[in-house]
Amino acid sequence: MVTAMTDTTKEKQMTDQRDSINDRVANKESESNAADNRSSMDDIHKNEEFDIEINGTVGKPFVDNVKMSSRNCDVFYGDKQAIFDVNVDIGNHEILAMIGPSGCGKSTYLRVLNRMNDTIPICRVTGEHKLDGEDIYSKKMDPVLLRARVGMVFQKPNPFPKSIYDNVAYGAKLHGLVRTRSDLDDLVEKSLIRAGLWKEVKDDLHKPGTGLSGGQQQRLCIARTIAVDPEVILMDEPTSALDPIATALIEELMIELSGKYTIAIVTHSMQQAARVSNRTAYFHLGKLVEVNETDKVFTNPEHKLTENYITGRFG
Amino acid sequence: MSKQYKNTDTIRAGLKKRYAREKRFQFFGIASIFISFLFLLVLLVNIFSQGYPAFQQTYVKLDVKLDGSVIGVSKDSSPEELFKASYGKLIKNTLKEMFPGVKDRKKKRALKQLVSKSAAYDLRDKIIENPALLGTTQSFWFLAKDDVDVFMKGDIDRTLPEADRRIKDFQLKWIDKLLAENRLEKRFNTTFFTAGDSREPEQAGIKGALIGSLLTMLVTMALSFPIGVLAAIYLEEFAPQNNRWVDIIEININNLAAVPSIVFGLLGLAVFIGFFGVPRSAPLVGGLVLTLMTLPTIIIASRAAIKSVPPSIREAALGLGASKVQTTFGHVVPLAMPGILTGTIIGMAQALGETAPLLMIGMVAFVADVPQGILDPSTVMPVQIYLWSDSPERAFTERTSAAIMVLIAFLVVMNFIAVLLRKKFERKW
Numbered sequence: 051m052v053t054a055m056t057d058t059t060k061e062k063q064m065t066d067q068r069d070s071i072n073d074r075v076a077n078k079e080s081e082s083n084a085a086d087n088r089s090s091m092d093d094i095h096k097n098e099e100f101d102i103e104i105n106g107t108v109g110k111p112f113v114d115n116v117k118m119s120s121r122n123c124d125v126f127y128g129d130k131q132a133i134f135d136v137n138v139d140i141g142n143h144e145i146l147a148m149i150g151p152s153g154c155g156k157s158t159y160l161r162v163l164n165r166m167n168d169t170i171p172i173c174r175v176t177g178e179h180k181l182d183g184e185d186i187y188s189k190k191m192d193p194v195l196l197r198a199r200v201g202m203v204f205q206k207p208n209p210f211p212k213s214i215y216d217n218v219a220y221g222a223k224l225h226g227l228v229r230t231r232s233d234l235d236d237l238v239e240k241s242l243i244r245a246g247l248w249k250e251v252k253d254d255l256h257k258p259g260t261g262l263s264g265g266q267q268q269r270l271c272i273a274r275t276i277a278v279d280p281e282v283i284l285m286d287e288p289t290s291a292l293d294p295i296a297t298a299l300i301e302e303l304m305i306e307l308s309g310k311y312t313i314a315i316v317t318h319s320m321q322q323a324a325r326v327s328n329r330t331a332y333f334h335l336g337k338l339v340e341v342n343e344t345d346k347v348f349t350n351p352e353h354k355l356t357e358n359y360i361t362g363r364f365g
Numbered sequence: 366m367s368k369q370y371k372n373t374d375t376i377r378a379g380l381k382k383r384y385a386r387e388k389r390f391q392f393f394g395i396a397s398i399f400i401s402f403l404f405l406l407v408l409l410v411n412i413f414s415q416g417y418p419a420f421q422q423t424y425v426k427l428d429v430k431l432d433g434s435v436i437g438v439s440k441d442s443s444p445e446e447l448f449k450a451s452y453g454k455l456i457k458n459t460l461k462e463m464f465p466g467v468k469d470r471k472k473k474r475a476l477k478q479l480v481s482k483s484a485a486y487d488l489r490d491k492i493i494e495n496p497a498l499l500g501t502t503q504s505f506w507f508l509a510k511d512d513v514d515v516f517m518k519g520d521i522d523r524t525l526p527e528a529d530r531r532i533k534d535f536q537l538k539w540i541d542k543l544l545a546e547n548r549l550e551k552r553f554n555t556t557f558f559t560a561g562d563s564r565e566p567e568q569a570g571i572k573g574a575l576i577g578s579l580l581t582m583l584v585t586m587a588l589s590f591p592i593g594v595l596a597a598i599y600l601e602e603f604a605p606q607n608n609r610w611v612d613i614i615e616i617n618i619n620n621l622a623a624v625p626s627i628v629f630g631l632l633g634l635a636v637f638i639g640f641f642g643v644p645r646s647a648p649l650v651g652g653l654v655l656t657l658m659t660l661p662t663i664i665i666a667s668r669a670a671i672k673s674v675p676p677s678i679r680e681a682a683l684g685l686g687a688s689k690v691q692t693t694f695g696h697v698v699p700l701a702m703p704g705i706l707t708g709t710i711i712g713m714a715q716a717l718g719e720t721a722p723l724l725m726i727g728m729v730a731f732v733a734d735v736p737q738g739i740l741d742p743s744t745v746m747p748v749q750i751y752l753w754s755d756s757p758e759r760a761f762t763e764r765t766s767a768a769i770m771v772l773i774a775f776l777v778v779m780n781f782i783a784v785l786l787r788k789k790f791e792r793k794w
């Protein structure tokens with residue numbers, strides 16, 4: 051088990067280093083943390099810290115003002131189980147950060163919440179999942195409506211091979227959210243401004259979205275998602291390809307959006323989790339180890355694994 | 366070099382070998398392109414050099430005395446009477462006057478065969494158009510008989526002993542006289558493009574087969590493209606995965622692509638003609654049979670094209686709340702379109718050149734009329750080529766090559782349209 055993890059952990063280590071370098075530019079206080087990360091490369095191979103047993107989730111996975119919730123969530127890819135018995139709530143107007151080593155199932159769990167896993171034939175989801183008290187996996191729930199209400203920004207930027215304008219306008223047109231052309235123009239402009247892309251592309255709206263840089267594409271995808279005004283936004287490492295300035299902008303956007311929407315964000319940057327989120331969930335090998343107030347997770351984690359992870363003892 | 370960077374030395378040492386391998390590969394690539402190009406060139410030059418004479422045709426000028434009494438009509442005859450009269454007599458008399466003293470029956474027949482049989486029909490049409498011509502003497506250009514035409518194109522060597530020639534000495538004298546009087550002329554062969562098939566080479570044209578092929582292709586296209594693409598879309602995007610039935614269908618489609626085409630002809634005969642009573646020899650039944658043959662090609666190519674659309678595009682659309690159908694037709698199919706069109710054009714090109722399945726459904730008949738619709742008896746170009754190549758007359762040999770040229774031109778036009786369409790869909794972003 052340990053050897054199997056080494057490769058992915060190493061990879062993640064690299065990402066983390068890059069992240070921490072970015073973050074250092076953005077806010078200097080994290081310097082010591084980054085140094086920790088680098089030294090941890092050496093003791094990766096002898097991490098008995100990694101194999102500590104997990105008995106249920108510690109901390110406060112449940113809240114009073116629930117927007118979405120999961121109970122007894124298991125996810126299987128074919129015969130392989132990727133998520134083990136996750137129980138958690140996401141509160142109204144809350145930003146929930148999900149952290150954890152690469153391959154621990156963060157993306158998988160996020161995709162449970164808007165039934166994106168339905169598109170993977172071998173993927174099977176069990177448990178009870180609710181949005182505003184409605185079962186999202188019931189026959190009555192229309193996945194099309196669900197995905198309009200629960201928007202998603204994917205880990206890899208995936209703009210349509212269409213113009214920038216059409217990319218942003220697509221969702222609104224699809225759901226008939228705007229009446230007139232000028233309303234649509236306004237919506238596109240507003241969404242691009244909020245995603246921090248407007249200045250760069252305002253003269254090239256009819257150029258292909260796929261011709262943008264990786265970071266610009268990611269912001270285009272964010273603009274595309276917020277243009278439909280979803281109730282919940284799921285973000286899978288939305289800033290992993292962005293520079294510190296754009297990252298700060300997206301983080302501001304998230305905080306602003308949380309006044310109106312509910313946000314779940316997967317991130318590899320613990321500084322980011324610390325900056326934007328209200329609560330933080332730590333995943334480990336498909337299990338939800340700890341959910342707590344973000345401050346508590348980063349200052350005084352309840353579980354040993356969480357502590358090992360945030361202090362950079364392993365990837 | 367320093368010990369420290371051992372790998373650098375290893376890599377540097379191997380570089381030469383790698384580049385040599387690359388060079389070798391390039392050489393083989395260029396050589397194979399060159400060889401295939403050479404074959405193509407030989408083929409084209411061969412066909413062209415044999416076929417281009419067919420685009421010219423010899424005409425004979427005759428001064429015909431339009432004596433109505435000989436054939437029993439006058440200016441006032443009704444159109445029916447004018448239609449029924451035998452104008453051949455007028456032409457025969459003209460020739461007799463031009464070359465007096467031909468007594469021998471065989472020679473008499475040979476004399477008549479200086480001009481094509483179609484001359485009489487030409488004359489008839491002209492007189493019906495303008496009966497006032499009767500009683501005057503007019504010069505007309507008539508199609509020459511194929512032997513004269515072949516001679517005019519230099520394909521008969523007059524230095525050969527008489528017994529080895531199709532044109533005998535006495536015929537040569539006639540031709541020489543006609544030539545001396547400027548009564549023989551080679552012109553662009555419009556007949557070849559405006560007439561259907563005929564037993565007489567000089568009257569035979571490709572139009573019947575061309576229209577037949579066109580109609581057959583239209584039927585094939587109209588059926589196989591939508592059916593093939595929709596089947597591919599369903600199998601690729603909507604069908605349940607790992608389902609036994611879907612697997613069976615998939616295996617069968619792949620097998621169908623390898624079935625000899627004549628088998629489709631037998632199937633067409635039994636099902637479309639035998640059971641459904643579709644008229645035989647018609648472009649409709651030809652198109653149906655060729656559809657069966659083309660479908661597997663289109664389905665397989667379309668599925669490959671659909672499969673190669675990155676899944677992230679589907680996720681993006683679904684994630685925004687597009688339905689399955691909206692995702693498929695709004696994003697996946699447009700992106701797969703270039704590949705789908707490529708598959709379709711390959712299938713259509715195959716169908717265009719196919720003869721074997723058409724044998725079974727009666728499209729290998731001699732059809733002189735140009736088909737007017739998809740229910741008329743007709744033939745198609747490859748079949749026409751086959752029929753002509755089987756005919757003994759020298760004039761049909763060149764027409765065979767000319768027909769091949771027309772077929773290739775048809776194919777090029779078809780491909781060109783497909784390339785244009787593909788360009789339209791192929792956005793490089």
Ligand SMILES: Nc1ncnc2c1ncn2[C@@H]1O[C@H](COP(=O)(O)OP(=O)(O)OP(=O)(O)O)[C@@H](O)[C@H]1O
Binds near residue numbers: 153154155157170205
């Ligand atoms: N489509 C799939 N088919 C099969 N297995 C999958 C699939 N997607 C993910 N998995 C498996 O599920 C596990 C969790 O993957 P997931 O993508 O959720 O990880 P993650 O936490 O998002 O990692 P990262 O931080 O690298 O994005 C992994 O072991 C992975 O191999």
Ligand SMILES: [Mg+2]
Binds near residue numbers: 156157
């Ligand atoms: Mg992920």
